[in-house]
Amino acid sequence: MKHNVQLIVNNNVYEQWQEVTVSASMEALARTFSLKVVEKLPKVNSAIAIKNGDACTLLMDGEVLVTGFVNKVDKSYDHQSHSITVSGRDKTGDLVDCSYDGNLYEWNDRNLQQIISDICEPYGIKVILETNIGANFKKFRIEQGERCIESIDRLCRHRGVLRMSDGQGNLVITNSSTKRLSTPVVVGKNVKSSTFSDSQLDIFSRYVVKGQNIGDDNIYAESSAEPQGIATDEAIRHRTTVILAEDIGTNATYAKRAYWEAIVRRARSQTYNYTLDSWKGNDQLWQENRIVKVEDPILGIKRDMLIAGVDFSLNSRGFETKLNLVHPKAFDLLPEPEKEDGSLY
Template structure:
């Protein structure tokens, strides 16, 4: 079994008795919760780990979190000593802190530029492994929003996900399509499985409304043209309409937005959760989010390739395990708002005839 190492101030700390580490597509910062006990393994004094310390978390040889200790909680009695340590990736500061940048406005800047300007003061590097799209004619911070909220608002308009790279940086990316060389199979490597299928956030009709410039003087509301597009979710059999107001675009953009709204909500309505033994699926390869994995489970009724949305690595008296949260890839197919001057070419996944099983 591989071990977890917490690196703080040049020292390596192992031998944790309770471990809970979580990383995923829906959290910009990975988190950890570790507990050491049993008389500190021969130590009379507590490990010198303090809140605010820089730290790195490794599972075996794989670095999964690089950031800071949020809390350090020592405890003792007449028989034992213990220390509980929690922390997050450096990108956790983007979630907590307010967005501040000069005048708070950009003109002609793309997503990567905006993200780097906002993350720079925190010492957080930003890289993109996908095309981040065209520059924004105008982009302005909103009062009271955090750094993460500001970047996420821009990222959604360019169809981009925000992920921690596990090494203290931010990555602009999209949902992966690459299959890992392993599978989740009922009766073989799955210890426990469960499914959650909900229609609470699904609707029978998705009506996207907005307006587009009607001429050269489009800054005046009188020159704006009202636009609307509607798509249906045949899996929702009762009347449940939803009106969505689009950020910008033209008629074809709104048609894509309606299909995206339907498909993403359908994708996020179906979740699978599986627990497997250990943290690795192959020696030296740990389970990680944003990977596709084949799933065969005749009880829940799935035989498909699913996206790993979250991994939670645990250790307790029952041993080490990984809990995987899976969903359809559509759940993270963020819409990419196209250039108004270009004709929209919709992907296969965005087609209105796309079949939605769940």
């Protein structure tokens, strides 16, 4: 199947690219692209007038995947041909590089969307909610020299939510999705190649989370000094890790943290990469943060998995999609507690 990539810059539509890479990931705040064309002289010079910093929109088969800016233009030539490579990313990429420069640096009794919207406003980025964001923060302050993404990540960690780009120039607050793509990944049908990684380096048989409670006249010193929570993974040989909690808690809160560590570390220990023969399945582009059914008799799996990342490419092998798949619980997040006074300083 052939696909069409269009880059719109200054109301001009550029297409017929010979090499294409477009990447989207649940862990990256901005989608990225790189497009290349090689032509005989002097055709490229006259046909492509794209400058670094130009606003752009990237469409694949008519669907907008990136809304942002060109951040790099590379040109090369010899006596026979001239090539140009144009790279860029979503508007949200500025949040990764830049510091906040708005008027407010401290917020009181504001919710997550309100604070993140203030951080994004100088960069012309809207914030869209797809999940519950919980209660207001009593206090939040941006640290000196902190990049926007660092402030946003601190806020998101305390509400157990993810931040992603929607490709439309917006920042989306969401969770690990249960939405499903209709096309399965089937070895022997739409899979060209695959790699699998299974690591036990970061998983243990026993997770012990320890912390410090606040003592009072009704709490014995011993129980106040070291509350803890324990979770076990019986499938692993004897391997113990002790995690010192960052905040004050109880046996119950630390047990919840230990259980979360065991589940999520196990989920993230295995990664699957499948290279497919098309950018689409059933007329729908593959998309990150979606559930897909996988049938792989070689690895002996037939179950649902979460698409953590998508790489679309056009090269000498033709049109390909590389899916990075993980267990559906790999991006389940546990909200971090705030300080006793409700601040995130």
